[in-house]
Amino acid sequence: MKPSSPNQPDFSFRHADTLSKAVGAERYSTDFTPPGCLWAGAKRAGVPHARITAVHVGEALAVDGVKTVLTGADVPGSNLQGIVHKDQPVLAVDTVRHAGDAVALVLAESREALAEALSRIRLEYEPLPGVFEPELALAAEAPLVHPGREGGNLLARGLVDKGDARAAMRGCDVVVEGEFETPMQEHVFLEPPNGTARLTATNGLETVVSTQAPFRDRFEIAHALGLDPMRIRVRAPYLGGGFGGKDGATVQCLLALAALHAGGRWVKMVWSREETFLAGYKRHAARVRIRLGASSSGALQALDSVMYFDSGPYAHLGVEIMALGLEHAGGPYMIPHTRAEGFCVYTNNPVGGAFRGFGVVQASFALERSLDALAARLGMDPAELRLMNALRTGEANCAGVAMESPTGVRECLEAVMAHPVWAGRHTWKEAAPPFKRRGVGIAASCNAMGYGRGLPDAAAAKLELTRTGTFRIFNSVADMGQGNAAAFVQLAASALNQDSSLFEVVQPDTRLCPPAGSSSASRTTYTFGNALLRACEAMREKLKARAALALLVDEPSRLRLAPGVVADEATGRSIPLALLGNMLQRDDRICVDQYVMPVVENPPDTGKAFRLGFPHRFFSHGACVCALEADELTGQVELVECVTAVECGRVLSARGVEQQVHGAAAQGAGLVLMENLAHQDGRILAGDLSTYLIPTSRDLPDLEWLAVDGDEPTGPHGVKGMGEVGIHGPAPAVAQALEDAVGLSINRIPVDPMDVLRALRSNKA
Amino acid sequence: MSGKIVPTFTLAFTLNGGPVRVETSPGRRVLDLLREDLGLTAAKEGCGSGECGACAILVDGAAKLSCLMLAVQLEGREVVTAEGLGTAENPHPIQAAFVENGAVQCGYCTPGMTIATAEFLAHTPDPDRGQVREAISGNLCRCTGYVKIVDAVLAAAKAAPGESS
Numbered sequence: 012m013k014p015s016s017p018n019q020p021d022f023s024f025r026h027a028d029t030l031s032k033a034v035g036a037e038r039y040s041t042d043f044t045p046p047g048c049l050w051a052g053a054k055r056a057g058v059p060h061a062r063i064t065a066v067h068v069g070e071a072l073a074v075d076g077v078k079t080v081l082t083g084a085d086v087p088g089s090n091l092q093g094i095v096h097k098d099q100p101v102l103a104v105d106t107v108r109h110a111g112d113a114v115a116l117v118l119a120e121s122r123e124a125l126a127e128a129l130s131r132i133r134l135e136y137e138p139l140p141g142v143f144e145p146e147l148a149l150a151a152e153a154p155l156v157h158p159g160r161e162g163g164n165l166l167a168r169g170l171v172d173k174g175d176a177r178a179a180m181r182g183c184d185v186v187v188e189g190e191f192e193t194p195m196q197e198h199v200f201l202e203p204p205n206g207t208a209r210l211t212a213t214n215g216l217e218t219v220v221s222t223q224a225p226f227r228d229r230f231e232i233a234h235a236l237g238l239d240p241m242r243i244r245v246r247a248p249y250l251g252g253g254f255g256g257k258d259g260a261t262v263q264c265l266l267a268l269a270a271l272h273a274g275g276r277w278v279k280m281v282w283s284r285e286e287t288f289l290a291g292y293k294r295h296a297a298r299v300r301i302r303l304g305a306s307s308s309g310a311l312q313a314l315d316s317v318m319y320f321d322s323g324p325y326a327h328l329g330v331e332i333m334a335l336g337l338e339h340a341g342g343p344y345m346i347p348h349t350r351a352e353g354f355c356v357y358t359n360n361p362v363g364g365a366f367r368g369f370g371v372v373q374a375s376f377a378l379e380r381s382l383d384a385l386a387a388r389l390g391m392d393p394a395e396l397r398l399m400n401a402l403r404t405g406e407a408n409c410a411g412v413a414m415e416s417p418t419g420v421r422e423c424l425e426a427v428m429a430h431p432v433w434a435g436r437h438t439w440k441e442a443a444p445p446f447k448r449r450g451v452g453i454a455a456s457c458n459a460m461g462y463g464r465g466l467p468d469a470a471a472a473k474l475e476l477t478r479t480g481t482f483r484i485f486n487s488v489a490d491m492g493q494g495n496a497a498a499f500v501q502l503a504a505s506a507l508n509q510d511s512s513l514f515e516v517v518q519p520d521t522r523l524c525p526p527a528g529s530s531s532a533s534r535t536t537y538t539f540g541n542a543l544l545r546a547c548e549a550m551r552e553k554l555k556a557r558a559a560l561a562l563l564v565d566e567p568s569r570l571r572l573a574p575g576v577v578a579d580e581a582t583g584r585s586i587p588l589a590l591l592g593n594m595l596q597r598d599d600r601i602c603v604d605q606y607v608m609p610v611v612e613n614p615p616d617t618g619k620a621f622r623l624g625f626p627h628r629f630f631s632h633g634a635c636v637c638a639l640e641a642d643e644l645t646g647q648v649e650l651v652e653c654v655t656a657v658e659c660g661r662v663l664s665a666r667g668v669e670q671q672v673h674g675a676a677a678q679g680a681g682l683v684l685m686e687n688l689a690h691q692d693g694r695i696l697a698g699d700l701s702t703y704l705i706p707t708s709r710d711l712p713d714l715e716w717l718a719v720d721g722d723e724p725t726g727p728h729g730v731k732g733m734g735e736v737g738i739h740g741p742a743p744a745v746a747q748a749l750e751d752a753v754g755l756s757i758n759r760i761p762v763d764p765m766d767v768l769r770a771l772r773s774n775k776a
Numbered sequence: 777m778s779g780k781i782v783p784t785f786t787l788a789f790t791l792n793g794g795p796v797r798v799e800t801s802p803g804r805r806v807l808d809l810l811r812e813d814l815g816l817t818a819a820k821e822g823c824g825s826g827e828c829g830a831c832a833i834l835v836d837g838a839a840k841l842s843c844l845m846l847a848v849q850l851e852g853r854e855v856v857t858a859e860g861l862g863t864a865e866n867p868h869p870i871q872a873a874f875v876e877n878g879a880v881q882c883g884y885c886t887p888g889m890t891i892a893t894a895e896f897l898a899h900t901p902d903p904d905r906g907q908v909r910e911a912i913s914g915n916l917c918r919c920t921g922y923v924k925i926v927d928a929v930l931a932a933a934k935a936a937p938g939e940s941s
């Protein structure tokens with residue numbers, strides 16, 4: 012299959028689904044407002060750590076139009092949410108552990124009554140000392156986030172250990188050492204968390220939610236509220252963005268609890284933007300200490316690193332995120348001896364969670380900055396240093412897993428190095444206008460695909476031939492904007508040799524679609540795509556067999572699928588799909604098949620204390636060049652060029668990859684240039700979009716993408732995941748460019764213009 | 777139904793080319809009026825405080841943030857939402873350009889972006905990239921990095937010179 016050029020018209024299904032969005036016809040979760048629905052909303056704690064002494068709901072109940080006010084005592088079931096580790100109450104009981112904890116839930120007839128009632132709930136607290144810094148939280152005398160818990164504030168420790176890093180370090184010609192910090196980051200999906208829910212006449216629970224994991228949501232709701240998961244139906248329409256922030260319960264359990272008290276009426280819950288800042292999950296803030304050693308020729312020898320992840324008061328996916336960070340401690344490089352130790356720590360800060368780049372962003376920034384320091388020490392070109400250490404196919408990564416799947420990191424580096432932004436950097440820098448300093452930086456990255464060993468990365472796909480001879484794909488993996496629904500149509504249309512206009516897609520619905528894992532971990536197209544291709548294969552064989560009956564052919568294998576028909580080339584006769592559709596009963600028109608992502612077969616004994624998701628077998632690769640201009644008068648930094656190459660197997664849809672790379676690079680650029688979720692003692696100071704700034708169209712250059720064609724033999728048509736790898740480049744590349752421009756070596760992000768000014772002043776002095 | 781007895785009035789305005797009369801309270805947010813009372817859900821709420829542009833509509837040809845407007849402000853006005861620009865069967869050239877240029881990912885920002893574009897191209901029919909970036913800078917998009925959106929706006933300007941609103 013030939014990749015389509017990004018400038019060619021899109022294939023028709025992507026055309027249809029984006030057109031429906033563009034004209035405002037597509038119905039997102041937030042667009043369902045059933046007439047006469049009730050409105051639900053949570054009262055948030057507002058303080059980071061306290062004992063609840065009283066929740067006064069009387070005045071709220073007195074508000075006209077308020078139906079009920081619920082507190083922790085009203086939650087049936089375990090009252091605990093969490094994807095792997097269940098430790099987050101739906102409604103707080105006794106204690107609040109961060110400012111966004113929900114303490115009470117109001118149901119009202121209107122949004123106005125809801126807002127009024129929420130403002131009239133009075134909370135009485137006895138303040139508790141909090142912990143807001145992971146390393147301090149591990150001190151013996153630190154206040155405990157979950158008193159009585161074995162392990163105290165240490166949620167989990169992890170270790171990836173290959174060879175003997177500490178001994179090898181002693182034999183290195185050069186060793187660099189550093190400490191690096193990456194901040195919390197807000198997803199800022201434009202559609203806030205929201206959903207609707209009701210009890211059905213048969214006592215089932217029906218919900219429509221903006222969610223990345225509809226199938227898992229059933230179990231999370233059921234566990235928290237003591238319900239039967241099989242009586243819960245979750246539908247996930249197209250999402251207005253997710254990026255990891257809608258993986259795990261946002262509104263789900265609160266909404267379900269509200270529905271239990273709504274007497275069969277629909278209940279709607281929509282978080283405001285401020286509530287999303289307060290209560291939503293964040294990229295984990297992390298601190299990484301690294302020692303990196305090499306020979307005098309620049310060959311990497313040893314890596315010794317320690318990472319601290321700030322989980323906030325609940326686990327969410329923190330342990331798994333830390334584990335993935337550890338697994339990427341050595342990046343896309345060949346380092347014989349590696350040790351990466353991680354601590355995932357409870358604090359009273361906002362809750363950490365999944366975010367595109369899942370632990371890898373944090374590890375990658377620290378490693379790439381260390382490579383810069385090493386290049387400077389060795390007097391080497393930073394690109395050459397990366398190139399000479401780039402992991403080749405067959406070599407073992409820092410987790411000791413030999414890369415059997417092709418690694419394209421070298422090709423990515425070569426692609427961006429050949430680009431004029433890198434190749435012509437000296438001339439460009441010399442042409443800097445007055446009062447501007449220019450610099451260029453380069454970085455490489457890799458990002459694992461899928462859940463890793465120990466947790467089946469599975470999907471089942473259902474495909475139906477309709478009575479009229481068209482096809483219906485039951486998509487089990489939510490489309491948060493990445494276009495997987497359209498990619499599935501493209502895969503199926505080509506497998507069945509049909510025009511894509513013959514396909515429609517049913518969006519995830521736990522009642523209609525067979526189960527699949529979440530829309531996350533760069534796994535969506537790979538895993539569901541493979542399941543779908545198998546279902547297509549079954550469909551093709553079935554259609555040939557049934558057509559053989561109608562055509563009186565005794566060798567079905569000689570029949571072929573052609574657009575709209577099953578054809579017998581030998582006789583020139585054919586039977587239209589519409590006729591077949593009409594002929595078969597419904598059960599016979601459906602094919603279901605499944606796929607489980609293969610895992611590392613003989614995993615090395617390098618990962619200690621991991622239960623799930625280690626190690627990974629498949630990785631996508633990337634390299635990025637950023638060029639920037641720093642203003643000598645203001646210290647402001649402008650990103651002028653950002654070129655990203657990614658290798659993600661075969662490029663099936665150039666536009667699809669380009670869109671993901673642009674979006675990921677933009678979020679990476681935001682992370683390094685401006686996104687500052689300032690917080691103090693557990694309270695977010697930049698809690699809305701007027702204070703937490705994300706890139707606007709004026710803050711970014713024309714981001715560029717370079718295709719590096721690869722091939723993943725196990726992937727659907729050779730494809731690997733590519734949703735995340737593009738986010739890693741800008742932070743380290745900008746940091747290196749800043750050093751190039753003004754001699755400022757940053758070890759934390761985002762860039763502070765005051766630091767730029769200080770560096771310029773000390774240069775002059 | 778709500779917390780207090782709120783006075784209602786009959787609001788009359790033109791919506792996507794047709795007359796509308798609706799009983800509402802003067803203080804109803806225009807965004808809620810459109811989405812919940814009139815069933816037009818193209819305008820989206822991304823922030824509710826004038827920061828994101830997802831809720832943009834045209835009022836007498838000017839792009840306005842409907843999350844910051846009250847129903848009473850629509851009296852006698854001419855309002856166009858993204859639904860009024862075009863439909864799937866007959867999209868507006870701007871909407872078609874967004875689709876053809878890959879400017880739509882999650883699509884949540886798109887109706888607001890197309891409204892901002894419609895106003896912009898009406899008075900700047902032949903813009904350059906910098907002008908486009910300036911014009912849409914009040915509309916946030918978290919998915920695309922804006923490159924394709926800028927491409928789309930320029931393509932729309934080419935496709936329909938001088939008749940974009």
Ligand code: FES
Binds near residue numbers: 823825826828829843
């Ligand atoms: S919802 Fe109106 S500007 Fe964001």
Ligand code: FES
Binds near residue numbers: 880881883886
């Ligand atoms: S396409 Fe998702 S916010 Fe713009």
